[in-house]
Amino acid sequence: xxxxxxxxxxxxxxxxxxxxxxxxxxxxxxxxxxxxxxxxxxxxxxxxxxxxxxxxxxxxxxxxxxxxxxxxxxxxxxxxxxxxxxxxxxxxxxxxxxxxxxxxxxxxxxxxxxxxxxxxxxxxxxxxxxxxxxxxxxxxxxxxxxxxxxxxxxxxxxxxxxxxxxxxxxxxxxxxxxxxxxxxxxxxxxxxxxxxxxxxxxxxxxxxxxxxxxxxxxxxxxxxxxxxxxxxxxxxxxxxxxxx
Amino acid sequence: xxxxxxxxxxxxxxxxxxxxxxxxxxxxxxxxxxxxxxxxxxxxxxxxxxxxxxxxxxxxxxxxxxxxxxxxxxxxxxxxxxxxxxxxxxxxxxxxxxxxxxxxxxxxxxxxxxxxxxxxxxxxxxxxxxxxxxxxxxxxxxxxxxxxxxxxxxxxxxxxxxxxxxxxxxxxxxxxxxxxxxxxxxxxxxxxxxxxxxxxxxxxxxxxxxxxxxxxxxxxxxxxxxxxxxxxxxxxxxxxxxxxxxxxxxxxxxxxxxxxxxxxxxxxxxxxxxxxxxxxxxxxxxxxxxxxxxxxxxxxxxxxxxxxxxxxxxxxxxxxxxxxxxxxxxxxxxxxxxxxxxxxxxxxxxxxxxxxxxxxxxxxxxxxxxxxxxxxxxxxxxxxxxxxxxxxxxxxxxxxxxxx
Amino acid sequence: xxxxxxxxxxxxxxxxxxxxxxxxxxxxxxxxxxxxxxxxxxxxxxxxxxxxxxxxxxxxxxxxxxxxxxxxxxxxxxxxxxxxxxxxxxxxxxxxxxxxxxxxxxxxxxxxxxxxxxxxxxxxxxxxxxxxxxxxxxxxxxxxxxxxxxxxxxxxxxxxxxxxxxxxxxxxxxxxxxxxxxxxxxxxxxxxxxxxxxxxxxxxxxxxxxxxxxxxxxxxxxxxxxxxxxxxxxxxxxxxxxxxxxxxxxxxxxxxxxxxxxxxxxxxxxxxxxxxxxxxxxxxxxxxxxxxxxxxxxxxxxxxxxx
Numbered sequence: 001x002x003x004x005x006x007x008x009x010x011x012x013x014x015x016x017x018x019x020x021x022x023x024x025x026x027x028x029x030x031x032x033x034x035x036x037x038x039x040x041x042x043x044x045x046x047x048x049x050x051x052x053x054x055x056x057x058x059x060x061x062x063x064x065x066x067x068x069x070x071x072x073x074x075x076x077x078x079x080x081x082x083x084x085x086x087x088x089x090x091x092x093x094x095x096x097x098x099x100x101x102x103x104x105x106x107x108x109x110x111x112x113x114x115x116x117x118x119x120x121x122x123x124x125x126x127x128x129x130x131x132x133x134x135x136x137x138x139x140x141x142x143x144x145x146x147x148x149x150x151x152x153x154x155x156x157x158x159x160x161x162x163x164x165x166x167x168x169x170x171x172x173x174x175x176x177x178x179x180x181x182x183x184x185x186x187x188x189x190x191x192x193x194x195x196x197x198x199x200x201x202x203x204x205x206x207x208x209x210x211x212x213x214x215x216x217x218x219x220x221x222x223x224x225x226x227x228x229x230x231x232x233x234x235x236x237x238x239x240x241x242x243x244x
Numbered sequence: 245x246x247x248x249x250x251x252x253x254x255x256x257x258x259x260x261x262x263x264x265x266x267x268x269x270x271x272x273x274x275x276x277x278x279x280x281x282x283x284x285x286x287x288x289x290x291x292x293x294x295x296x297x298x299x300x301x302x303x304x305x306x307x308x309x310x311x312x313x314x315x316x317x318x319x320x321x322x323x324x325x326x327x328x329x330x331x332x333x334x335x336x337x338x339x340x341x342x343x344x345x346x347x348x349x350x351x352x353x354x355x356x357x358x359x360x361x362x363x364x365x366x367x368x369x370x371x372x373x374x375x376x377x378x379x380x381x382x383x384x385x386x387x388x389x390x391x392x393x394x395x396x397x398x399x400x401x402x403x404x405x406x407x408x409x410x411x412x413x414x415x416x417x418x419x420x421x422x423x424x425x426x427x428x429x430x431x432x433x434x435x436x437x438x439x440x441x442x443x444x445x446x447x448x449x450x451x452x453x454x455x456x457x458x459x460x461x462x463x464x465x466x467x468x469x470x471x472x473x474x475x476x477x478x479x480x481x482x483x484x485x486x487x488x489x490x491x492x493x494x495x496x497x498x499x500x501x502x503x504x505x506x507x508x509x510x511x512x513x514x515x516x517x518x519x520x521x522x523x524x525x526x527x528x529x530x531x532x533x534x535x536x537x538x539x540x541x542x543x544x545x546x547x548x549x550x551x552x553x554x555x556x557x558x559x560x561x562x563x564x565x566x567x568x569x570x571x572x573x574x575x576x577x578x579x580x581x582x583x584x585x586x587x588x589x590x591x592x593x594x595x596x597x598x599x600x601x602x603x604x605x606x607x608x609x610x611x612x613x614x615x616x617x618x619x620x621x622x623x624x625x626x627x628x629x630x631x632x633x634x635x636x637x638x639x640x641x642x643x644x645x646x647x648x
Numbered sequence: 649x650x651x652x653x654x655x656x657x658x659x660x661x662x663x664x665x666x667x668x669x670x671x672x673x674x675x676x677x678x679x680x681x682x683x684x685x686x687x688x689x690x691x692x693x694x695x696x697x698x699x700x701x702x703x704x705x706x707x708x709x710x711x712x713x714x715x716x717x718x719x720x721x722x723x724x725x726x727x728x729x730x731x732x733x734x735x736x737x738x739x740x741x742x743x744x745x746x747x748x749x750x751x752x753x754x755x756x757x758x759x760x761x762x763x764x765x766x767x768x769x770x771x772x773x774x775x776x777x778x779x780x781x782x783x784x785x786x787x788x789x790x791x792x793x794x795x796x797x798x799x800x801x802x803x804x805x806x807x808x809x810x811x812x813x814x815x816x817x818x819x820x821x822x823x824x825x826x827x828x829x830x831x832x833x834x835x836x837x838x839x840x841x842x843x844x845x846x847x848x849x850x851x852x853x854x855x856x857x858x859x860x861x862x863x864x865x866x867x868x869x870x871x872x873x874x875x876x877x878x879x880x881x882x883x884x885x886x887x888x889x890x891x892x893x894x895x896x897x898x899x900x901x902x903x904x905x906x907x908x909x910x911x912x913x914x915x916x917x918x919x920x921x922x923x924x925x926x927x928x929x930x931x932x933x934x935x936x937x938x939x940x941x942x943x944x945x946x947x948x949x950x951x952x953x954x955x
Contacts, residue, residue: 044456062668069668072677075458077667082456085448089472098467099457105673153457160667176355281847288764291756295777295823298816302784305795332802364691372685383943384696390939391702392877393786394906398913399702402924429698436695460674462681490785492880493910517787521880524790529799541791544786552783556776571789630769630776 003033003040010036011144012215018208019237020160023183023192025206025223029238033215034195041193043071059161066076076103079154081164085146087153092130095138095149096120100156110130116156120225123189124152125182134220144175146184154164162186164194168201180205199239203227211235255569257493306545310538317532318539329503331523331533338536340355340543345505346513347419350495353424353509354431359481361428366480369436370443371465386577389433393494398425400498414510418500421509426498429490435484443469444561475558482555486548492517514542546622550582577628577636584625593625597640602647613615624648649948657833708931710925718926722902725888727912728919729787732927737894743875745811745898746818750871752814754822755864761823762830763852782820786880789817791887808898810886814875821874827864830856845849862949869942873935879906889915905931 003011011033014015018024021102026034037047041057043064043154056063063111064074076099087095096117101106108116117134121127126148147167154162164183168176183192183205196202200224202209209223211234219235237243259636307314326339404425405417412421454464460539470477500512501522514522520537527534539618556577576597584593606621627648628636639645719729757774765771775836793813803809809951833856841851887907895902913924 042456044452047455060667064667064668068670070670070674072458072460072668072674073668075456080456082449082452084449084454086447088450088453088468088469098459102457102459102463102677103671103673105671150302157458200536218522277850278848281849284849284852285764288756288760291753292760292774293770294757295774295781295819296752297761299777299781299784301796302788302792302816304782305800306788306791309791309795314944324857346907359693361695364688365695368685368688368692372688381692383694384699386939386943387936388696388699390877390935391699392873392879392931392935394877394908394909395702395706395877395932398909398928399705401913403702403705429695432695438837443771460681462676462684463677486783490783490788492785492787497910497914517785517880519789520791521883524794524884538791538795541788545788548783548785548788549780552780556779623807639758 001040001053001057003036003045003054004052005138006037006050009216011040012214014217016210016217016220018189018191022207023170023187023194023205024208024210025202026195026210026212027191027197027202027238028212028218029243031196031217034210034212035165037163037212038193038195039080039213041161042078042163043074043078044080046071057081061220076157077159078161079157080164081147081150081154081162081167083166084170085150087146087149088140089137089139091135092118092138092141092149095135096153096156099153103157120152120155121149123155123186124148125178126152136231142175143171144178147171147175151182151186161189161191161193164192166195166197169197199227200220211238213238247474251306292628303542303545306538306541310535310542313532313535314539318536320436323536323539327505329519331527331536336533338532340516340540341502342505343514343516343519343540346452347489347497347517349420349506349509349513349514350423350427350499350515351485351488353420354427355481355485357425357428358430358435358488360485362432362480362484363439363477365432365436366439366443369471370440371461371469385436388429389437391430393430393491394497396426396430396494397497400494404498408510412510416512417502417509418498419510419512420499420506421515422508423495423499423515426490426494430491430494431484431488434487435480438474438480438483439477442473442480445476446472479555479558482551482558486551486555489551490517490544490548492521496521516544520544544584550585550629553626554582557629576640577631580640581628584621584628593620593621593628616623676822681890703932706925706929709922710927710929713922713926714929716927719930720847722892723890723908724892726909726916728916728923732908732930734891734894735903735905735908735927736930738887739905741807741895741898741902742811742814742886742904743872745808746814746875747868747871748819749812749815750822751864751868754819754867755826757819757823758830758863759856760803760827762827763848763856778820778823781816782824786817786878789813790881790884792816793881798885804883805888805901806886806899806903807895808886810882810904811898813881813885814878817878817881818874820872821870822864825867825870826860826863829860829866832863833859854904862945865945866942869938873938876938877906877931879910883907883910905934 001011001014002009003127014033014037024037028034036045040051040053041059041064045051045053047167053065056065058064059074059078063069064078079099088098090098093113097113100113100116118127118131121130126145129145130149138146141149147170151162151164151167166185168179171179180201183194186192187207194202196204206223209221209226210217211219211226211230211232213234219232221229221231226235230239256610284343295457318347323340325341326337327341328337328339329342330337340564364472367380369378370534373381378518395478401418404422407417408414408419408422409417450468454468455461459467461610471562482603495515499518501514501518502512503514503519504511506513520540523533524537527537580597591603594606609620624647628640718731719736720733722733723735725731753875757778758908761771761774765774790813793809797803797809797812798805801809803812837855837859838851841855842848846854882904886901887904888901889903889911891901891903906928909924909927912919912927
């Protein structure tokens with residue numbers, strides 16, 4: 001696919017296969033287009049208004065940019081976690097239920113909703129910590145808890161794919177470890193695509209790795225392979241820290 | 245993109261020898277630029293303080309003009325609750341209740357008309373409109389805001405009045421409805437502008453988060469933006485009330501200026517502001533009538549002052565970072581502050597803070613100084629309102645500071 | 649072509665066929681959104697129609713009387729006949745006085761608040777004072793003008809007293825618009841200037857002020873608009889009902905356009921029907937053309953600024 005911001009072309013003929021149930025990491029220097037690619041998979045790029053794309057992105061064999069696909073269903077099925085934790089200024093409980101309430105097809109009673117909240121929070125290993133303060137504002141939680149909550153709020157709409165954009169860059173090392181552990185926990189249940197600046201993190205917490213440069217995919221291989229024996233010269237230069 | 249390391253060793257630069265005295269001279273540079281800087285600093289400080297001086301001077305001058313009357317011949321209750329305003333009859337009656345009622349009626353009608361219009365415009369312009377359409381709508385709102393009040397008055401007098409007469413089949417076209425519509429349209433652009441600012445202040449991250457979960461634009465507005473902007477929106481309404489309440493000329497021209505409390509929207513009415521404007525020219529300088537008009541002005545000043553202060557605190561309180569643990573004790577700051585300003589003489593603000601002794605003490609002082617000690621309450625009220633919520637709770641509710 | 653998860657064994661076939669198609673739920677949400685969007689647009693237009701209607705009425709009824717002669721001859725017969733020249737000149741006088749006081753003072757205050765003030769009680773008090781000064785009803789400003797300028801400073805009922813009253817009233821306008829444009833100057837510019845050893849004032853003079861000209865200009869224009877349009881503050885401090893002479897100096901009284909409009913529509917007998925409309929049209933043309941200049945400058949600057 002190709003993508004333009006106004007007159008500036010950010011992605012060039014990107015061609016990528018991501019495997020289900022695995023954690024795939026995208027690495028590359030600043031401005032190489034990895035965040036752009038990630039954001040176009042959730043179609044959140046469109047809200048800027050001046051973005052133009054050609055080509056297709058297929059998830060589960062369906063083109064999310066097809067005429068028949070609606071951005072809203074795409075976003076429902078493909079969850080997105082942002083760089084800075086951005087819980088909505090609502091209670092913890094309402095944050096978890098936000099997406100669910102947008103997309104439910106019937107009304108739920110509060111017991112059912114409690115069930116949904118507990119399940120989602122348990123999955124992100126947050127339940128024990130916040131079960132007594134479900135009514136407090138989510139913005140008062142610690143950053144780590146906020147980021148986990150941002151992951152939790154995606155789960156009730158049963159997405160197949162989770163996108164994470166530098167999800168740990170605002171967190172301290174301990175919180176980063178906790179969130180990485182969580183990602184590993186979710187592996188297998190969801191396909192996960194993360195963007196990271198941090199090569200050590202890509203190496204620790206992913207099955208496959210994609211290296212991007214100047215809007216193009218340079219290399220895509222299993223993480224172990226990429227870090228041990230990269231095929232391309234640029235990849236090895238970047239990994240060894242010669243530029244970027 | 246294949247880059248080799250380009251670092252080549254460079255020779256170390258030689259350290260330049262410096263002499264101690266030269267350094268000291270260079271550091272103590274009390275030259276012309278330094279003096280100019282100092283002068284400029286003092287000059288702009290004067291400018292900065294001028295706003296405080298003026299607001300203080302307004303209070304002081306209006307109070308001194310009406311002081312003699314307030315001191316010797318005024319009974320607050322008969323001024324506020326007397327139902328006859330007949331300054332030219334002998335003996336004159338100064339009961340401002342009809343004027344207060346007129347003000348309340350007209351302001352209420354203005355808000356009923358202006359607030360929905362303004363909020364809809366703010367949401368549309370701030371959240372839906374894009375590009376050129378947005379610019380044009382904003383310019384339209386600016387034009388509406390720029391129309392001078394006397395022109396609005398002419399419209400009320402010559403356009404609205406016949407229109408109301410023929411539409412509703414009433415005898416008088418200059419009435420509460422007319423003035424309310426005019427004031428509503430005058431206040432709407434102000435409310436809309438402040439409300440749009442409040443919407444704009446909602447962080448982009450919240451919208452992005454909600455949209456990334458698949459919310460439509462309207463769902464984002466309804467579920468995230470509006471609830472989060474609520475304090476700003478209420479501040480906008482408050483400032484709109486302040487504006488409608490203080491408007492003078494347009495109301496004088498459109499309301500019919502009848503000195504009796506209106507009983508329906510089709511009655512003519514008079515407001516506090518219009519009465520001052522209409523009668524000040526006729527009242528002999530220094531007479532009771534003249535002084536009582538200044539007392540009304542003081543009342544207007546105090547009410548708009550509190551309204552603005554509250555609106556400002558709401559807007560600014562929002563911007564400050566939420567301090568954890570501040571919610572331990574609900575802050576009574578705004579309530580106590582406003583009561584201090586309005587009813588400080590009776591010590592009501594101290595009763596609110598649980599200081600019964602202090603309340604009675606102030607009441608006692610006020611009675612024994614024929615009202616002069618009410619100034620204490622006024623000052624305390626202003627001090628309360630300028631504090632932050634946390635500081636207030638700490639100072640007055642936890643530590644129970646008893647004076648000022 | 650980018651393909652993600654082309655063959656996912658876990659996904660069940662039913663989901664696979666229609667997972668991204670719009671759901672009925674979503675159709676409803678879109679309809680609701682559309683209804684609100686159109687409704688809000690309609691209400692916004694409802695708010696703007698009166699503005700257009702007012703302009704229309706004024707032009708329709710007032711334009712025939714708006715001649716060069718009307719603007720340049722003196723009024724006669726208590727303002728019912730003749731032109732408006734003395735009122736126009738009086739307005740120019742008062743506006744000029746207002747500008748002369750409020751602009752320097754306001755810019756100084758804005759410099760202080762934007763460049764010098766720390767977040768302490770003084771700054772907070774100044775800000776509170778500005779907000780309140782802007783919210784004081786115009787008739788209260790008039791009372792202040794009488795007490796302070798007409799009697800206490802013994803200016804008498806004069807152009808000077810009226811101009812000073814207007815200056816106090818418009819001071820917050822200048823402060824707010826100037827401060828805003830100063831705060832929009834990036835901090836990095838100031839840092840760069842300081843790092844080269846400039847004093848604070850040199851930084852302000854050479855970097856901050858040249859870059860906030862638009863704000864000062866907007867402030868100036870808004871002051872003119874307010875000063876030209878306001879009636880209540882001048883009606884007891886310097887404007888007179890009818891006078892056939894131009895103001896001879898700062899301590900002379902004068903007619904003023906806004907107060908003239910007020911009196912011809914409220915008090916003067918036997919005014920021809922078109923006169924109030926023509927005066928109102930003149931007033932609004934002055935105000936709107938000033939506003940147009942402000943809007944033009946804003947747009948031009950927005951296109952130019954690159955930071």
